[in-house]
Amino acid sequence: MSELVAGEPRSVLREALGHLSTQRHDDGSLELVGEVPPELSDPLVRALERVADELRADDEGRGVRPRSGGHLHADALIALLLRVTDPDQP
Numbered sequence: 001m002s003e004l005v006a007g008e009p010r011s012v013l014r015e016a017l018g019h020l021s022t023q024r025h026d027d028g029s030l031e032l033v034g035e036v037p038p039e040l041s042d043p044l045v046r047a048l049e050r051v052a053d054e055l056r057a058d059d060e061g062r063g064v065r066p067r068s069g070g071h072l073h074a075d076a077l078i079a080l081l082l083r084v085t086d087p088d089q090p
Contacts, residue, residue, distance in 0.1 A: 005047065005080070005083045005084050006046075006047035006048075006050040006051050006080060006083065007046065007047065007050055008043040008044075008046060008047040009043070010084060012040060012043045012044075013043065013044060013047055013080070013084045014084055014085075015040055016036050016040035016041065016043065016044040017044070017081060017084060019034045019035060019036045019037070019040070020032055020033070020034035020036070021033055021034055047080055048073070048076050048077060048080055049076075051076040051079050051080045051083075052072050052073065052075075052076040054079075055067060055072060055075055055076055055079065056068075056072065
């Protein structure tokens with residue numbers, strides 16, 4: 001298992017993501033909440049930015065309109081979460 005994910009230590013990213021949780025609202029919506037301490041937030045943000053850059057580059061390489069804004073950030077978060085929790089991912 002690679003110790004780095006998106007250029008950051010897997011253990012640090014796991015700990016950072018562990019500070020996030022979801023809350024279901026009465027209207028059926030789901031909210032992601034949490035407060036990530038500063039020593040964990042910087043590596044998390046760097047990793048998210050790297051993954052977002054990869055997704056945007058992939059979109060451009062496939063000739064499709066690049067994701068942006070909330071859509072890009074949501075996709076980057078999910079992709080990072082999958083990489084952090086998959087021991088076979090570099």
